[in-house]
Amino acid sequence: MMENENGSGAITRREMLAGTAIAVTALAMTKVTGLEAVPSAPTVTPVESEGVSFSVNGKAVKLEMDTRTTLLDALREHLHLTGTKKGCDHGQCGACTVLVNGRRINSCLSLALQHQDDSITTIEGIGTPENLHPMQSAFIKHDGFQCGYCTPGQICSAVAVLEEIKAGMPSHVSAELKAPVAFSNAEFRERMSGNICRCGAYSNIAEAAAEVAGVQG
Amino acid sequence: MKFEKPAGINPIDQLKVIGKPTDRIEGPLKTTGTAKYAYEYNDQVVSPAYGYILGSAIAKGTISRIDQSAAKRSAGVLAIVTAENAGPLQPGKFYVSRFLAGPQIDHYHQAVAVVVAETFEQARAAASLLKVDYKKSKGSYDLESARDSAQQPAPAEFGPPPQTLTGDFEGAFKTAQVKLDETYTTPDQAHAMMEPHATIAKWDGDRLTCWCSVQQLNWGVRDLAIILGIPKENIRLIASYIGGGFGGKGTVLADLVAASLAARAAGRPVKLALQRPLMFNNTIHRPKTIQRIRIGADQDGRITAIGHESWSGNLQGGRTEPATASTRILYAGANRLTRLKLAVLDLAEGNAMRAPGEAPGMMALEIAMDEMAEKLGMDPVEFRIKNDTQEDPEKPGRKFSTRKLIECLQTGAEKFGWQNRRAKPGSIKEGQWLIGMGVASAVRGAPVTKSAARVRLNSSGIITVETDMTDLGTGTYTIIAQTAAEMMGVGLDKVMVKLGDSSFPESAGSGGQWGAASSTSGVYAACEKLREAVANVLGFEPTKTQFSDGKVIFGDQSVDLAGAAKSAELVAQDEMTYGGLSKEYAQTTFGAHFVEVAVNAYTFEIRVRRMVAVCHAGRILNPKAARSQVIGAMTMGVGAALMEEMVVDKNIGFFVNHDLAGYEVPVHADIPYQEVILLEDIDPTMSPMKAKGIGELGLCGVASAVANAVYNATGIRVRDYPITLDKLLKNNV
Amino acid sequence: MKSFTYERAETPAQAAAAASKPGAKFLAGGTNLLDLMKLQIETPTHLIDIGRIGLDKIESMSNGGLRIGALVRNTDLAADPHVRADYGILSRALLAGASGQLRNKATTAGNLLQRTRCPYFYDTNQPCNKRSPGSGCSAIAGFSRQLAVIGGSDACIATHPSDMAVAMMALDAVIETVKPDGKTRLIPISEFYLLPGKTPHLETNLEKNELITFVVLPAPVGGTHVYHKVRDRASYAFALVSVGAILFKDGSGKIALGGVAPKPWRKPSAEKFIQSGAKGFTAKLLEGARPTNENAFKLTLVQRTIEGILTENRS
Numbered sequence A: 001m002m003e004n005e006n007g008s009g010a011i012t013r014r015e016m017l018a019g020t021a022i023a024v025t026a027l028a029m030t031k032v033t034g035l036e037a038v039p040s041a042p043t044v045t046p047v048e049s050e051g052v053s054f055s056v057n058g059k060a061v062k063l064e065m066d067t068r069t070t071l072l073d074a075l076r077e078h079l080h081l082t083g084t085k086k087g088c089d090h091g092q093c094g095a096c097t098v099l100v101n102g103r104r105i106n107s108c109l110s111l112a113l114q115h116q117d118d119s120i121t122t123i124e125g126i127g128t129p130e131n132l133h134p135m136q137s138a139f140i141k142h143d144g145f146q147c148g149y150c151t152p153g154q155i156c157s158a159v160a161v162l163e164e165i166k167a168g169m170p171s172h173v174s175a176e177l178k179a180p181v182a183f184s185n186a187e188f189r190e191r192m193s194g195n196i197c198r199c200g201a202y203s204n205i206a207e208a209a210a211e212v213a214g215v216q217g
Numbered sequence B: 001m002k003f004e005k006p007a008g009i010n011p012i013d014q015l016k017v018i019g020k021p022t023d024r025i026e027g028p029l030k031t032t033g034t035a036k037y038a039y040e041y042n043d044q045v046v047s048p049a050y051g052y053i054l055g056s057a058i059a060k061g062t063i064s065r066i067d068q069s070a071a072k073r074s075a076g077v078l079a080i081v082t083a084e085n086a087g088p089l090q091p092g093k094f095y096v097s098r099f100l101a102g103p104q105i106d107h108y109h110q111a112v113a114v115v116v117a118e119t120f121e122q123a124r125a126a127a128s129l130l131k132v133d134y135k136k137s138k139g140s141y142d143l144e145s146a147r148d149s150a151q152q153p154a155p156a157e158f159g160p161p162p163q164t165l166t167g168d169f170e171g172a173f174k175t176a177q178v179k180l181d182e183t184y185t186t187p188d189q190a191h192a193m194m195e196p197h198a199t200i201a202k203w204d205g206d207r208l209t210c211w212c213s214v215q216q217l218n219w220g221v222r223d224l225a226i227i228l229g230i231p232k233e234n235i236r237l238i239a240s241y242i243g244g245g246f247g248g249k250g251t252v253l254a255d256l257v258a259a260s261l262a263a264r265a266a267g268r269p270v271k272l273a274l275q276r277p278l279m280f281n282n283t284i285h286r287p288k289t290i291q292r293i294r295i296g297a298d299q300d301g302r303i304t305a306i307g308h309e310s311w312s313g314n315l316q317g318g319r320t321e322p323a324t325a326s327t328r329i330l331y332a333g334a335n336r337l338t339r340l341k342l343a344v345l346d347l348a349e350g351n352a353m354r355a356p357g358e359a360p361g362m363m364a365l366e367i368a369m370d371e372m373a374e375k376l377g378m379d380p381v382e383f384r385i386k387n388d389t390q391e392d393p394e395k396p397g398r399k400f401s402t403r404k405l406i407e408c409l410q411t412g413a414e415k416f417g418w419q420n421r422r423a424k425p426g427s428i429k430e431g432q433w434l435i436g437m438g439v440a441s442a443v444r445g446a447p448v449t450k451s452a453a454r455v456r457l458n459s460s461g462i463i464t465v466e467t468d469m470t471d472l473g474t475g476t477y478t479i480i481a482q483t484a485a486e487m488m489g490v491g492l493d494k495v496m497v498k499l500g501d502s503s504f505p506e507s508a509g510s511g512g513q514w515g516a517a518s519s520t521s522g523v524y525a526a527c528e529k530l531r532e533a534v535a536n537v538l539g540f541e542p543t544k545t546q547f548s549d550g551k552v553i554f555g556d557q558s559v560d561l562a563g564a565a566k567s568a569e570l571v572a573q574d575e576m577t578y579g580g581l582s583k584e585y586a587q588t589t590f591g592a593h594f595v596e597v598a599v600n601a602y603t604f605e606i607r608v609r610r611m612v613a614v615c616h617a618g619r620i621l622n623p624k625a626a627r628s629q630v631i632g633a634m635t636m637g638v639g640a641a642l643m644e645e646m647v648v649d650k651n652i653g654f655f656v657n658h659d660l661a662g663y664e665v666p667v668h669a670d671i672p673y674q675e676v677i678l679l680e681d682i683d684p685t686m687s688p689m690k691a692k693g694i695g696e697l698g699l700c701g702v703a704s705a706v707a708n709a710v711y712n713a714t715g716i717r718v719r720d721y722p723i724t725l726d727k728l729l730k731n732n733v
Numbered sequence C: 001m002k003s004f005t006y007e008r009a010e011t012p013a014q015a016a017a018a019a020s021k022p023g024a025k026f027l028a029g030g031t032n033l034l035d036l037m038k039l040q041i042e043t044p045t046h047l048i049d050i051g052r053i054g055l056d057k058i059e060s061m062s063n064g065g066l067r068i069g070a071l072v073r074n075t076d077l078a079a080d081p082h083v084r085a086d087y088g089i090l091s092r093a094l095l096a097g098a099s100g101q102l103r104n105k106a107t108t109a110g111n112l113l114q115r116t117r118c119p120y121f122y123d124t125n126q127p128c129n130k131r132s133p134g135s136g137c138s139a140i141a142g143f144s145r146q147l148a149v150i151g152g153s154d155a156c157i158a159t160h161p162s163d164m165a166v167a168m169m170a171l172d173a174v175i176e177t178v179k180p181d182g183k184t185r186l187i188p189i190s191e192f193y194l195l196p197g198k199t200p201h202l203e204t205n206l207e208k209n210e211l212i213t214f215v216v217l218p219a220p221v222g223g224t225h226v227y228h229k230v231r232d233r234a235s236y237a238f239a240l241v242s243v244g245a246i247l248f249k250d251g252s253g254k255i256a257l258g259g260v261a262p263k264p265w266r267k268p269s270a271e272k273f274i275q276s277g278a279k280g281f282t283a284k285l286l287e288g289a290r291p292t293n294e295n296a297f298k299l300t301l302v303q304r305t306i307e308g309i310l311t312e313n314r315s
């Protein structure tokens, strides 16, 4: 039996999904508290803010925020969808992988503002503890994770990879560029290489995906 | 409960729940993104501010001035913490690092200031507006040049003695019929766990709560109290989930200190994560070693002399990388020497990383064994088997509690198809690929240490376990649940496990491969107490009461377990402590690694094609989780063998490749299907659980098995890790 | 990251016009620009998001060539049936680069314009002539294993990290642009990249804020297309060296290199030596190389990689 400490991750999500649209404002406040705090001073660096709307896991979202906010930070810090992880913030690990209009991207190297009208799916939209996606179940069955930090990214990526293979997209290891591609261990491993797992669950992840793809790993 | 005599039959031996390949109980949370890591407690802290660390731009020197004017005026800035206004800070007990520089700078990217602002974007921008004037001084960054200045270190906790001498090593080596004397190097390595060090710090008056990513919460509380100069009792650390550690989050590092100071300064809770490019030079790492190995044997391949010396460097007062540890115990030989030397370097602190000492030590020793086998014209598996020992080679008469190294090697050889290996390097070619096979032994100590837990039984029959133990992916939640379920005679669905809160009873924590064996033993002890309490409530004789299928059975009476807590929740707490069995017996885990590589005949690109590991590591509490620990370690071993190195710029004094694009760790494409065989082993000298750790064993020897396979493929011997194609090209004559 | 204003352009013309604003920069996929902005290596004060200006199609031209929109994503370019059929080297090069996620975002123009991965360029505490002209080069006396063996200067030995551009070089691609005033021009890729000389911060022939609109590929040339990228790990890593080759039945060919120079390296005058074998050809191709101790291995590695390609594709 397992319960998240005070189960609030789920509550936040449900709250978010319940509203048709929520607006989060993260403009600078100048209120200063605390002994060592900086005395109020005129602001020299302006904060530029902009609005953006997109949908997350099927629900419309409208945000007004600092232009510098990445999609990753918009999800984690503004929408409190912390399932998407920040491992490096520089496109070097894949922990932040989400699906945008069905395609996987690194949400850390994307401004939230670049996603006007986009449809975004995060791990919370893939499945829930009560209603797991087959890929999530397969990860559990094959122990395709350890610490769990890379896992949401791995799962989003794996779901997309199976679609990419189905759509006939070639990869670096496809023997033929012109022939159709099929799921294989080598194809899967190459395509998943943008998702680093330092715990080293790779071998198990490949087996999980093979099961979902309906092939013998 | 004190464990003093080898364990007899106990409830764990029923193996109704223990020993089963149970799925991780936290799986549904981790796979759906609902498990919460340090930076994610948005519900616990309302409107936190964001902290951002500015790291030192120089490696050694002093700060002459920090001009904060522009940063202070920057939008959203709430506070700036530097050594000037932080108040006195002491070093903690385990790391020597100072977490805030000033006026001295001890190493590159040491924190110089923490900027707190309303948003992450504002804090990051403001940090770049700080103008720091430095005065550089000369530092020492190169182990090779500092080698001659290295000293014999003082004996340290967790590590072999700095020097051990058995018999007459020098004499025996001189007269040995076959000899090897080679030097190997292992580079500085990064833990590179996927979750960066992160903390949310919140003060309520003088009480501090931190959601953090720390493996040893007891050390964390101890060290944070010392560092900040506040009472231990005022600190609570919470780490329900940790996104990987590998020793790199042992106790307090800069994020915890910075967030705590920043939250105090801003009068607000503060969230702070180390930015990835800062982690490599700011935190700790596995330090570089230079290792000289000498082995002497008779013509028949019996080792007569074995010597292992290792040099490493660290900040003043830092620890020595104990690379000689395994050589003391792995092979027979009457004449032995091990020696550690430590130089002072002005790089970030070297400290524990997964299997400290043993991992880098085995990287060298097991190449040396391969070279020696070749000199002797022996099969490397045979050579190892020939030099097995059933007693501690330094203390003849002291037995191993259990030791099946030979069986590991033989089982692995058979599974792997070792008989297909050709002794002559470069003999097998498939297309443009040269194929090679390599083997290495594995060995890692099996420490077990004091650990406490509390267990509760409520009126619904739910058992709740509370301990400050952490789960970094090690499967702790699950094996603790299995332990409690076995002890209380219930199914896993009736057990709830709460970990990672320093307000819970103090556990062993996660480190040194002691976590699983120790923490489950603590839970065992607490469950013994709870069984007693249940029996007492029901008026049963405790020693004759059985717990099975949710029932409490005494004689012909059988009562629902829940019934015992009908009127009041039952709570029991205990700890497991240990007597002298670890002195009496050498308690160790063993294994063998077999690897096949393909090396491109033109470019010398190296790809691992097959891996088999055999482990002998006490009772396996959960084969699924244990296997995962091993495949993860094998993966890390491939990284160590082929790509991982923090490169030191010896002019500037820093690790140059300080991000995850520059510091390469294995990706999916590098790792083939991995086979793991867990040999049956029950070690009653360890604890009532009869278990040992396995997570570090899996790493020891992997890199050298890869190295030996590369040699077997190409005939080119590389003794400096990582084995990259440029080194093969250079030595290709 | 410095604060900036943001606008979403809707047409190429609008984007080009907006580019005259001070401190403006185009944001395509953002996978390189945002990375560098986070570290304040790039500090634009105005971003023009060109992600939705169109230019995301691949058109066939009457001469049999292809006209690739600047915003075509790397994934789509690699998977395009024409590219797979006739420009295999380009598919192969793209698929060898970055990761699936990054290729879904990265664009054709952004890929051409990505900046070096020299580790000192990436650390703003260190002197770097490319990042801050005149400050010095930390890499030449430092960690230079990844860096250039040819085409560099005493001021900079950075490499251009793109795989795609290597294929484009072998394919004689032409880059089509529009300037803020609406004028367009065509730049052959062989003239597109600049060598560092004394001004390593200047990397291409583009004028400030000139917008790349298309990359044009000449009609297919046939031949066997190969792209061999050599790296320490099997994927998701930049090249130590890479060789893009188009080989013809008669033994002739076109060969470009990645990972060895500040630009994709090709020397058509050397290509007549391909028939005489890897050794002679490499000697000509890398004539005048000035490697460091740490990267001298690249000279041998290039030769051996080419030897492998020639041997394996001729038998």
Ligand SMILES: Cc1cc2nc3c(=O)[nH]c(=O)nc-3n(C[C@H](O)[C@H](O)[C@H](O)COP(=O)(O)OP(=O)(O)OC[C@H]3O[C@@H](n4cnc5c(N)ncnc54)[C@H](O)[C@@H]3O)c2cc1C
Binding pocket: A090, A091, A092, B661, C025, C026, C027, C028, C029, C030, C031, C032, C033, C034, C035, C050, C070, C096, C097, C098, C099, C102, C105, C106, C107, C108, C109, C110, C111, C112, C113, C114, C161, C162, C163, C164, C210, C211, C212, C213, C236, C237, C238, C239
């Ligand atoms: C971890 C990692 C690994 C990578 N590995 C590889 C690899 O192995 N091989 C490889 O080739 N690449 C690799 N890349 C780089 C990746 O390919 C580039 O980041 C990507 O191609 C850039 O495209 P973009 O559209 O995102 O560019 P952006 O980041 O949007 O732009 C890059 C530059 O081009 C300018 N620009 C963009 N479009 C235009 C236009 N139409 N006209 C004028 N200027 C324009 C921008 O102003 C900016 O200066 C890697 C990147 C990362 C983060």
Ligand code: SF4
Binding pocket: C116, C118, C119, C120, C121, C127, C128, C129, C130, C131, C136, C137, C138, C139, C140, C147, C155, C156, C157, C158, C200
């Ligand atoms: S090689 Fe070029 S990019 Fe690298 S430090 Fe030198 S000047 Fe900068």
Ligand code: FES
Binding pocket: A085, A086, A087, A088, A089, A090, A091, A092, A093, A094, A095, A096, A097, A106, A107, A108, A109
């Ligand atoms: S956090 Fe985005 S790739 Fe690492």
Ligand code: FES
Binding pocket: A144, A145, A146, A147, A148, A149, A150, A151, A196, A197, A198, A199, A200, A201, B194, B243, B244, B473
């Ligand atoms: S499960 Fe820990 S990094 Fe993948």
